[in-house]
Amino acid sequence: xxxxxMIFQFLQSNQESFMNGICGIMxxxxxxxxxxxxxxxxxxxxxxxxxxxxxxxxxxxxxFLLGLVxxxxxxxxxxxxxxxxxxxxxxxxxxxxxxxxxxxxxxIAPVVWVAVTLLDGKCFLCAFCTAVPVSVLGNGSLAPGLxxxxxxxxxxxVPCPDIYDGDWLLARDVAVRYLRCISQALGWSFVLLTxxxxxxxxxxxxxxxxxAFLKSKYWSHYIxxxxxxxxxxxxxxxxxxxxxxIQQFFEAMNHDLELGHAHGALAxxxxxxxxxxxxxxxxxEREKLRGITDQGTMNRLLASWHMCKPPLRLGxxxxxxxxxxxxxxPRPPRKEVATYISRV
Amino acid sequence: MEKFRTLFQHFQSSSESVMNGICLLLAxxxxxxxxxxxxxxxxxxxxxxxYGLGLLxxxxxxxxxxxxxxxxxxxxxxxxxxxxxGQRRKDPGVIRYMCSSVLQRALAAPLVWILLALLDGKCFVCAFSSxxxxxxxxxxxxxxxSQVQLFLAKVPCKEDELVRDSPARKAVSRYxxxxxxxxxxxxxxxxxxxxxxxxxxxxxFDQTVFLQRRYWSNYVxxxxxxxxxxxxxxxxxxxxxxxxxxxxxxxxxxxxxGLRRDTAGGSPEPLEGPDGLDGDxxxxxxxxxxxxxxxxxxxxxxxxxxxxxxxxxxSPGLREGGLNHRAPTVAPGARLSxxxxx
Numbered sequence: 001x002x003x004x005x006m007i008f009q010f011l012q013s014n015q016e017s018f019m020n021g022i023c024g025i026m027x028x029x030x031x032x033x034x035x036x037x038x039x040x041x042x043x044x045x046x047x048x049x050x051x052x053x054x055x056x057x058x059x060x061x062x063x064f065l066l067g068l069v070x071x072x073x074x075x076x077x078x079x080x081x082x083x084x085x086x087x088x089x090x091x092x093x094x095x096x097x098x099x100x101x102x103x104x105x106x107x108i109a110p111v112v113w114v115a116v117t118l119l120d121g122k123c124f125l126c127a128f129c130t131a132v133p134v135s136v137l138g139n140g141s142l143a144p145g146l147x148x149x150x151x152x153x154x155x156x157x158v159p160c161p162d163i164y165d166g167d168w169l170l171a172r173d174v175a176v177r178y179l180r181c182i183s184q185a186l187g188w189s190f191v192l193l194t195x196x197x198x199x200x201x202x203x204x205x206x207x208x209x210x211x212a213f214l215k216s217k218y219w220s221h222y223i224x225x226x227x228x229x230x231x232x233x234x235x236x237x238x239x240x241x242x243x244x245x246i247q248q249f250f251e252a253m254n255h256d257l258e259l260g261h262a263h264g265a266l267a268x269x270x271x272x273x274x275x276x277x278x279x280x281x282x283x284x285e286r287e288k289l290r291g292i293t294d295q296g297t298m299n300r301l302l303a304s305w306h307m308c309k310p311p312l313r314l315g316x317x318x319x320x321x322x323x324x325x326x327x328x329x330p331r332p333p334r335k336e337v338a339t340y341i342s343r344v
Numbered sequence: 345m346e347k348f349r350t351l352f353q354h355f356q357s358s359s360e361s362v363m364n365g366i367c368l369l370l371a372x373x374x375x376x377x378x379x380x381x382x383x384x385x386x387x388x389x390x391x392x393x394x395y396g397l398g399l400l401x402x403x404x405x406x407x408x409x410x411x412x413x414x415x416x417x418x419x420x421x422x423x424x425x426x427x428x429x430g431q432r433r434k435d436p437g438v439i440r441y442m443c444s445s446v447l448q449r450a451l452a453a454p455l456v457w458i459l460l461a462l463l464d465g466k467c468f469v470c471a472f473s474s475x476x477x478x479x480x481x482x483x484x485x486x487x488x489x490s491q492v493q494l495f496l497a498k499v500p501c502k503e504d505e506l507v508r509d510s511p512a513r514k515a516v517s518r519y520x521x522x523x524x525x526x527x528x529x530x531x532x533x534x535x536x537x538x539x540x541x542x543x544x545x546x547x548x549f550d551q552t553v554f555l556q557r558r559y560w561s562n563y564v565x566x567x568x569x570x571x572x573x574x575x576x577x578x579x580x581x582x583x584x585x586x587x588x589x590x591x592x593x594x595x596x597x598x599x600x601x602g603l604r605r606d607t608a609g610g611s612p613e614p615l616e617g618p619d620g621l622d623g624d625x626x627x628x629x630x631x632x633x634x635x636x637x638x639x640x641x642x643x644x645x646x647x648x649x650x651x652x653x654x655x656x657x658x659s660p661g662l663r664e665g666g667l668n669h670r671a672p673t674v675a676p677g678a679r680l681s682x683x684x685x686x
Contacts, residue, residue, distance in 0.1 A: 041522075062532050075547060248652060248656065249647070
């Protein structure tokens with residue numbers, strides 16, 4: 001299982017690798033979904049084309065949007081786009097890079113669905129069975145004797161072997177083979193076209209603006225990792241806050257109850273002797289709090305993270321929040337900067 | 345098992361990951377449940393619709409309630425909603441955030457069931473076979489209306505004698521399945537478009553408020569978990585002391601009755617015994633005063649009725665009278681936090 005863990009960790013290492021993993025899974029799921037899906041041509045003149053078009057187009061759209069929704073980068077892109085510039089300028093090239101990389105990955109599952117649908121042929125057969133050239137494939141002489149609606153009703157039943165009753169006009173197998181052949185040709189052409197396009201894009205891109213591309217890629221990874229680290233730091237902070245809060249609550253209860261006891265050994269039990277034992281643990285937790293010890297300050301920190309992200313320049317001593325910082329002084333900001341240095 | 349442990353650890357990393365994990369698990373259970381369920385349309389005129397629609401809507405309701413039950417955060421949310429304000433004011437925004445995240449995750453499994461049922465088609469065919477318009481199908485031209493109704497009711501049952509190998513049955517069944525699949529895919533498309541728009545457009549509205557609410561809802565969840573753990577620890581120590589106290593008091597009682605000739609301890613022993621055997625001073629720290637049933641009850645009811653304020657430096661007393669006495673012990677605490685600032 002080490003192999004599995006290695007793969008898992010590799011895929012988790014950044015959002016792009018994770019999305020590659022999700023992409024692969026969705027492509028497989030798309031193929032599996034198609035094989036599990038029971039294609040059910042209505043075999044009625046007006047409904048065939050609508051049903052087939054729906055099956056060819058709706059699931060790819062669903063898969064594409066699902067690929068975007070599952071990608072955390074979507075909300076990150078929207079956040080980065082809408083945030084006030086503050087002290088960190090916004091780079092449209094980074095936003096474009098993020099959007100392109102997301103869209104490319106999300107397109108894979110829909111392409112797989114369309115390719116599998118065309119190669120299988122049922123959808124195409126259902127859509128175009130009424131457009132088969134009867135004069136070429138069947139008894140062309142009998143065709144003019146039928147009115148167009150009658151002909152359409154007859155041909156619409158070609159995909160359904162159990163209710164087809166037009167063998168006298170056109171052998172069902174002939175029509176099916178003809179349409180499936182065209183469908184498979186279209187399918188393979190589609191696959192060839194998409195792979196060619198992907199190949200061209202991938203090989204030709206380094207010829208244009210490679211330096212700008214490297215910068216965009218770096219900063220887009222940076223934004224992703226920074227966001228993840230910020231969330232982890234917030235969670236750690238919340239844990240430490242909760243621990244200290246509960247400890248203080250228990251201590252306060254202790255004091256209240258001890259002071260309430262008029263007699264007894266418990267009243268003389270020295271609270272001071274208990275304090276060193278708990279103080280070490282409390283000290284460690286308070287360190288993790290990084291000086292942010294009340295709700296108002298935490299809210300200001302979170303607001304400032306969005307409204308005024310810190311500049312991409314480490315080692316500065318400017319205060320984070322200007323005049324709003326009640327604690328005074330650059331101490332807490334420096335602590336945060338030091339944390340970033342030690343982590344990166 | 346390594347595989348499960350890695351996945352488990354990944355999902356445990358934050359409360360949101362835990363909820364996502366539960367959500368996925370429930371969705372997988374739904375798929376398995378649907379595929380193993382033996383659909384059995386009654387093929388009788390009035391019961392078809394009842395069975396079909398019942399099967400389309402009742403399991404999703406049950407799955408929705410399961411999703412709420414399985415999610416710890418729903419209980420945490422209700423507790424946060426109903427607790428008295430006490431020293432910590434309540435933020436309706438946080439409660440709304442928790443509510444919406446719980447509801448979204450609980451809705452995943454029911455939607456999976458509904459979509460599977462619609463894409464499969466059996467429920468829809470069973471429920472609406474009697475409501476089909478016979479005019480659409482030429483095969484019913486030479487049947488009386490009552491015959492038509494009987495026929496239509498039996499359409500979902502392929503093996504029934506009346507409709508076996510009938511092209512009319514196949515045509516109707518195909519038509520209904522096609523409609524069912526179209527509705528299923530339309531619902532899927534609608535849901536995914538809504539989810540996509542919600543995800544894209546959320547940062548355009550109140551992003552700072554969103555960050556704050558997310559942090560505090562995570563905090564409330566963590567605090568509840570930590571409090572439960574601390575109470576468990578306390579209960580363990582309480583039980584430990586209680587049991588040791590009991591043994592020591594039995595021992596002293598036996599001594600007092602003269603069954604043993606050793607020099608007897610008096611009242612100090614019951615207290616020293618547990619203390620001596622404990623050997624871990626820090627663990628007893630929080631047992632010092634909270635060491636009786638009434639005191640524990642009082643601690644727990646105070647936790648509910650008057651949660652401590654979200655301000656660690658200035659911690660006001662739990663009771664008014666205690667304030668003066670507590671001043672000396674609060675000061676070191678405050679000084680400690682300022683030391684960490686510097």
